[in-house]
Amino acid sequence: MKVDLIIKNGLVMTMEGRGVGLIENGAVAIKGNTIQAVGSTLEITRGYTAEREIDAKDKLVMPGLIDAHIHTGLALLRGVAQDIHHWMQKGLWPFMKHVTIEDSKKGSMVNIIEGIQAGTTTFCDYDRSMNHLVENYIKIGARARVAELVNEIPDNIGDVPVGELYPFYTEIGEQKLSNNLSLIEKYHESANGRITCILGPHGPDLLSVELLKEMKGLAEKYNTKLHMHVAQGDREIDQMVKRYGKRSIAFLEELGYLNERLIAVHLTEATDQETEVVAKSGAGMVYCSGSIGIIDGMVPPVLKFIESGGMAGLGSDQAPGNNCNNMFNEMKFAAILNKVKRSNPTVFPAALSLRLATIEAAKVMGMDHEVGSLRKGKKADIILINLLEPTLSPLFVDPIRNIIPNLVYSARGHEVETSIIDGQIIMENRQITTIDTRNAILEAQQAAKEVSTRAKQDILHANSEMLQMMEEGLL
Amino acid sequence: MKVDLIIKNGLVMTMEGRGVGLIENGAVAIKGNTIQAVGSTLEITRGYTAEREIDAKDKLVMPGLIDAHIHTGLALLRGVAQDIHHWMQKGLWPFMKHVTIEDSKKGSMVNIIEGIQAGTTTFCDYDRSMNHLVENYIKIGARARVAELVNEIPDNIGDVPVGELYPFYTEIGEQKLSNNLSLIEKYHESANGRITCILGPHGPDLLSVELLKEMKGLAEKYNTKLHMHVAQGDREIDQMVKRYGKRSIAFLEELGYLNERLIAVHLTEATDQETEVVAKSGAGMVYCSGSIGIIDGMVPPVLKFIESGGMAGLGSDQAPGNNCNNMFNEMKFAAILNKVKRSNPTVFPAALSLRLATIEAAKVMGMDHEVGSLRKGKKADIILINLLEPTLSPLFVDPIRNIIPNLVYSARGHEVETSIIDGQIIMENRQITTIDTRNAILEAQQAAKEVSTRAKQDILHANSEMLQMMEEGLL
Missing domain, CATH: 2.30.40.10 (Urease, subunit C, domain 1)
Structure with missing residues (x-):
């Protein structure tokens, strides 16, 4: 034949x-x-x-490797938020409000190049402005399962003091949901089927219960999955307890979110019992070993999740947290961090890492019929x-x-x-072979230069430990 | 000028x-x-x-980066001893007695190539047959501070049941010490000064107290350092307690080993108090993040050592443990594993990793006047x-x-x-540019093939978990 x-x-x-x-x-x-x-x-x-x-x-x-959780839209900010407390609030957010969609798209392309050069063929990208970022995947020729990050918080969320409840704005949520839906309508199964689109609620703490319910209904209507951060840090749990008087998993269970449609990312703060509840519900888990190690100094309960019968995959998360988007890095970290967590060199053998970056990740994402x-x-x-x-x-x-x-x-x-x-x-x-990689890198460099000029006052105002490290010659 | x-x-x-x-x-x-x-x-x-x-x-x-602890003579066995208990006894040793000096030298060259390609310029190699391995450094043009691994145990040590005291053979120790001394006499400050040689007692558990004392005296005579594993695992502590009724650090303190001549490698099993004793003695420490993470599932007390005023450097250890010899890997692992150990993302900032792979490692090795x-x-x-x-x-x-x-x-x-x-x-x-790297790799491949044939019965006899993984299709 x-x-x-x-x-x-x-x-x-x-x-x-x-x-x-x-x-x-x-x-x-x-x-x-x-x-x-x-x-x-x-x-x-x-x-x-x-x-x-x-x-x-x-x-x-x-x-090809599957990166089950990546935010390529943040890649422009690689390396700006390490070794500090309040990574997101004091590291990322002072920059974020100065990053335009075009800037973000340029950073994203460098990130995709990095991933492809390290064997990633499927990117499960979950970010704002996905209607724009998705064009990068179409252009470079990669496979992507994308979701718009849907929340109800404003761009200047970094101005809210650490520990205060975030304000929700219905109109912001409506706009972002509308972006997610137009993404699905316009791009789902496009580019010869390489591009598929799912829903992306940002996290139980970042949008209202009404919008969470609406998105759950839409997932059923479109027969699709929900890519969502769950129990991703003490910041989230703090918001949930203050707003609803309960932790994330209990809240989501009541809301009917715990089922095979849910792709629960991180579970950093999930207790063993909560982990078991999610695993037994049929939901998948994505474990981002390097990112959570650097940002939080923690090892999420992925082994417990697998031992409880759950399906898990690995993700590289965002460049300003990990700081690389290389599934070989994730495979090695996943194995070693879990050996250290259990003080046992036999747990998380190499083959498990490989499976979590290939066939198991495909199952979590609902793509195992294809990749x-x-x-x-x-x-x-x-x-x-x-x-x-x-x-x-x-x-x-x-x-x-x-x-x-x-x-x-x-x-x-x-x-x-x-x-x-x-x-x-x-x-x-x-x-x-499909794009001019050098040019993509130079374009991102130019964008970064402009962003740092615009963001300078906010960075100084945030006063993270990185400024002190600059003074001490450590950066 | x-x-x-x-x-x-x-x-x-x-x-x-x-x-x-x-x-x-x-x-x-x-x-x-x-x-x-x-x-x-x-x-x-x-x-x-x-x-x-x-x-x-x-x-x-x-x-250039300094790899403060590497055994390139073991590199031929990369990947043969992972994800198991008794890594050394059941993973390495069944192979080891079938590895000739020539085999070992071929594996070593691949390891040096790997290191140079990842930025290592100084290799602190500590292995048996160093009089032969050192020729690789001379040939490829790298800087090396080398030591012969001096112990009194026989090559078939793998046949001793786990937990039994190792036999010591005076004549083996004399031969190995003589190799270390001829290394110093022949190669110290050779190759335009690129090659320097120090002493290498294998560990407090692997040679007799008499030979340890003799080597201490020789270190004074030659005005040089002692590169030595210290508290490198529960296996060592078990041998020390059984043989001497005391743990490694107390034993070495009594012997007068704790001073600026000592390069104490690993300290995996050192308590906080023992760590402080070593740090305050002026001895240096080498931390091998990846290797100890994989082999033992542990994070040695390097931060405690630095906080106690000690000098530390990073090392990549041996390929069949880590399994790579790449100082970028060590820098990243050192930072993240310590963040996880302390549950604090601010500890072990990036600059500290960089210093431990450059100037601090040079201090530990006594090379900071040069590199x-x-x-x-x-x-x-x-x-x-x-x-x-x-x-x-x-x-x-x-x-x-x-x-x-x-x-x-x-x-x-x-x-x-x-x-x-x-x-x-x-x-x-x-x-x-200095050697034919492809040829070096093919030579190592041929040697590996022959070693695996000769070692087959011993590998089957050792019956490690890797055999079961082979059966299950996990390897």
Whole structure:
């Protein structure tokens, strides 16, 4: 049978079954945007011919990574809010009100480039101005499941003193919800199906109970998921207790939010019991290891969630928190931080990290019929990794393999040489072929320069520990 | 004045003073293997001319990183011992007795390549067969402060059941000590001074009190330091208590080991009080964040050590534990794991990580007169980092800078483009110029294949959790 592309002679890792699904000397046949067959090189080359063949000798061929939670619209502010208290209020918000949609879009593109260069093929982006950011994904050729960040708080929320209840403005919520709906109407299943859209309530503390209820109804109407921060910090719990007299999980349970439509992000502050309630409800969880480690110095209860029968995926969160958007970083941190949390080197083995960045993340996002593993009929989202990089050398095969620990604990991301998304080669020899990456970076640099000029007085006024670090020559 | 090399137009980070010592639009003049001057581009280009100039526009120019604790001789076994209990006994040792000196040397070279590609210029290598491994550093052109691992235990130590006292063999100790001394005699201050040699007692539990005393005397005779594991795990403490009825720190204190000659590596099991004792003694500490996180699920008391007035540096340890030897990885892990340990995002700020990988590590190793910062008279060990990589973009400068958090929390290592060691350019455009890196990797691959064949029965006999993971398709 004639197909468009055959990848052959590689070590294929399908992520099918309960493990990682390795096929030595394997191959993949691709027609259009779809995987036609996966098997041994012998089987595939006997059964298929193609215009183009990629010789994957000394390469690992695996599903593209899924970043289950990223805010690319914040990427322009990478590195401006670290090592301080009140990261969001004193670090981010003084900048935020000076970031235009165009600025945000420029930063987003750099972030997407970074992700693709480190093997991400599906971005679950959750941010404001998504009707604009989504254009970046269309242009660069990535897969994205996007949601508009819907809340009822004003842009100058940073002026509200820490600890005071946020004001809600109905008209702001209506506008943002309308953006989310127009996103769905305009972009859902666009770009050959690469772009899909879901709903994005910002968090139980950031919009009114009326709007939360309305969005729940809309999720049922559109038969879609709700991407939402839940118990994401003591700041949220403080707001919930002050406003409603109850913590986030109990509040959401009463509201009927705890079910398979919910993608509960972070759960940083969830107790073991609350974690179990969410896991058993059928909701998914996204764990952002690096971001929560840096911002909060905490390890959310992802292992407890999985042990309670829940589905979880990994996300890189935003650049000014993590500060990188590299799923290899997340896989390594997820494993090590949980080993440290449990004081046990055997928990969170490498294969679990790999699953949480591929097939399990796909399940959480409701995309496992399309991506997350290499199987006939799924979309052709595939990355090729150079096994002759020193970080992955040498390779042991028998009686034990070392490729899985080395992928998770040693690879940095730059070992990814080729990225195929929706059947199209969008990166080859580490060069992204669809856009001018240097120009994208220079545009973001110019935007950052202008934002810092406009935001200067607010930054000085916020008086975070970073100003003192500047004085002490530490920054 | 005429010099050999000028690096100009860069963002220079000297690591001088108490912070990071940034100079915008800075330059460095190098003559022979020595830094002649550091200053603004204007100053340097007015005062110096050179045969060769490097335009460092959009580059960060900083001291090469110092890996204060690495066992490159184990690198061949990267990835064979993760996610299990008894990492050393059941993971490493079944392989170890089948690894020849030549195998070990081949793995070591891949490890050194990996380090250089991620910005390491000084390797504090501490391993068996150092008289052979040291040739790799001479060949590739790196700086190394090396020590032979001196113990009195046999190669088949893996056959001793977990928990039993190790047998000591005087003749093994004598041979290894003799190797350490011949290393010093033959290689100390060789290769234009790039190679320096110190003493390397393996750990308080792995050689007899007589040999420990002898090595202490030799350290005084040679006026040198002792690179040693101290309180590196419950395994060590168990051996110490069983053999001597006391824990490692108390034992070493009585032996007169706690002073500025000691480089105490890990201190994983040290109590707060023991940590303070070591810090106040003048001994240095090396913290290996990734390795101890993976192997033990622990965060050693490095912050307590620094707070007690001690000098600390970072090390990457061995590839089959960490599993990578990348100081960017160590810097990020050091910061985040300590934030998590203290549940406080403000502890271990980015600048501290940078100092512990440069100037503070140089102090711990007794090399701060030569390396660790950019200053007139120091050796020219300098790396250039591309600031236009997406992981470091965009750059904010005023009123706060983001380059330091982004270097520590976002860079992966591959942003390092150029490496100058002892005044020689040994990597340019990410290509190491002094050896054939591909050939080195293929040689290590062949050696690994042979080792796994020879070790197969021992690996099966050790019956670690990795065999079960193989069966379950997790490896």
